[in-house]
Amino acid sequence: MIPLAQPVLGEAEERAVLDVLRSGQLSLGPRVPAFERAFAARVGAGWGSAVSSGTAGLHLALRAVGVEDGDEVVTSPFSFVASANAAIYERATPVFADIDPVTLNLDPEAAGAAVTERTKALLPVHIFGYPADMAAFEQIADRHGLGIVEDACEALGAVYGDGIAVGGRGHPAVFGFYANKQLTTGEGGMVTLGSEELKARIDSERNQGRAPDMGWLDHDRLGFNYRLSDIACALGLAQLERLDEMLAARARVAGLYREALAGVEDLGLPCTDGADGGGARRGWFVFVVQLPHRVDRDGTIRALAAEGIQSKPYLPAIHLMGFYRERFGHREGEFPVCEDVAARSVALPFFPEMSDEQVARVGEALRGILGR
Numbered sequence: 350m351i352p353l354a355q356p357v358l359g360e361a362e363e364r365a366v367l368d369v370l371r372s373g374q375l376s377l378g379p380r381v382p383a384f385e386r387a388f389a390a391r392v393g394a395g396w397g398s399a400v401s402s403g404t405a406g407l408h409l410a411l412r413a414v415g416v417e418d419g420d421e422v423v424t425s426p427f428s429f430v431a432s433a434n435a436a437i438y439e440r441a442t443p444v445f446a447d448i449d450p451v452t453l454n455l456d457p458e459a460a461g462a463a464v465t466e467r468t469k470a471l472l473p474v475h476i477f478g479y480p481a482d483m484a485a486f487e488q489i490a491d492r493h494g495l496g497i498v499e500d501a502c503e504a505l506g507a508v509y510g511d512g513i514a515v516g517g518r519g520h521p522a523v524f525g526f527y528a529n530k531q532l533t534t535g536e537g538g539m540v541t542l543g544s545e546e547l548k549a550r551i552d553s554e555r556n557q558g559r560a561p562d563m564g565w566l567d568h569d570r571l572g573f574n575y576r577l578s579d580i581a582c583a584l585g586l587a588q589l590e591r592l593d594e595m596l597a598a599r600a601r602v603a604g605l606y607r608e609a610l611a612g613v614e615d616l617g618l619p620c621t622d623g624a625d626g627g628g629a630r631r632g633w634f635v636f637v638v639q640l641p642h643r644v645d646r647d648g649t650i651r652a653l654a655a656e657g658i659q660s661k662p663y664l665p666a667i668h669l670m671g672f673y674r675e676r677f678g679h680r681e682g683e684f685p686v687c688e689d690v691a692a693r694s695v696a697l698p699f700f701p702e703m704s705d706e707q708v709a710r711v712g713e714a715l716r717g718i719l720g721r
């Protein structure tokens with residue numbers, strides 16, 4: 350079976366984790382700030398706060414920009430569910446707006462139209478590693494006095510149109526390190542940001558509301574346990590060392606896919622760099638195709654599995670999930686671009702060490718199935 354994803358882990362990671370185990374300091378140790386500094390430097394951010402997951406990072410970042418009970422957060426319905434859930438954790442309402450049909454990111458014009466007097470923040474998602482149009486979102490935020498949190502969980506290695514690395518703009522940007530990501534710590538996340546004050550707040554809230562100068566059981570605000578362990582941070586440091594290599598390998602696999610799937614009638618491929626008219630560059634995370642309208646997606650996934658190839662629908666529209674329908678009354682037809690894309694999208698196997706032969710096998714299988 351060709352799996353959907355597979356991390357690159359080697360001796361460096363084994364050594365790094367063993368060193369932590371032997372040190373006896375498994376949490377709240379020196380690897381946490383070391384990983385934060387190295388990661389922030391990598392994306393050109395002033396600071397980084399390591400957290401236990403991308404979801405935890407989104408939650409703390411929304412709190413940091415002031416999202417509270419009764420506020421609205423404008424975000425994309427075409428994302429992993431965590432980006433919208435994070436607003437609900439604070440009893441705020443995620444307000445969706447439709448996506449751009451080319452980049453599949455939140456459409457700034459639609460987002461601007463969704464802003465009301467209750468909106469507190471914008472939460473664009475760099476979906477599939479392609480940077481959202483941040484210059485446009487910054488204009489909207491300035492006009493209405495809103496905060497911005499970027500969901501960069503899928504976008505390590507991406508570069509905005511103006512040449513800044515994703516995560517380096519200053520507002521909180523949240524990365525995820527689950528096992529299928531460009532860099533993995535098993536589970537984990539990082540908030541990068543340009544404000545020392547917000548970093549202090551996030552660092553405190555991830556650690557039960559404790560300030561750095563307080564005693565062990567002293568807490569001066571509500572907090573959570575969203576800490577990332579030293580074991581995970583050591584893994585992250587080792588992965589950072591090979592990040593360029595892994596990103597280049599992913600880009601290579603994407604290039605092979607483009608060749609293997611060129612010319613398949615009505616098959617939608619991921620947009621190319623600069624497709625938004627700027628100089629944005631994708632940090633390759635997944636290779637998601639949109640099947641032609643006439644094609645049965647579940648049947649295609651079953652047929653690929655029969656040929657030893659894993660694939661999955663990716664991603665479903667958030668507003669049409671049961672919980673969102675019931676809680677917010679969402680229905681089909683609200684966000685037609687998102688719904689059309691979500692109904693046709695399939696993630697194909699995609700990982701740095703995928704061989705030419707494996708990509709060719711997937712390409713031939715998909716061509717064959719769609720040609721039937």
Ligand SMILES: Cc1ncc(COP(=O)(O)O)c(C=O)c1O
Binds near residue numbers: 404
């Ligand atoms: C767009 C997006 N947002 C948020 C998350 C949540 O990250 P995590 O699984 O680390 O909590 C993910 C990861 O799966 C994601 O892809």
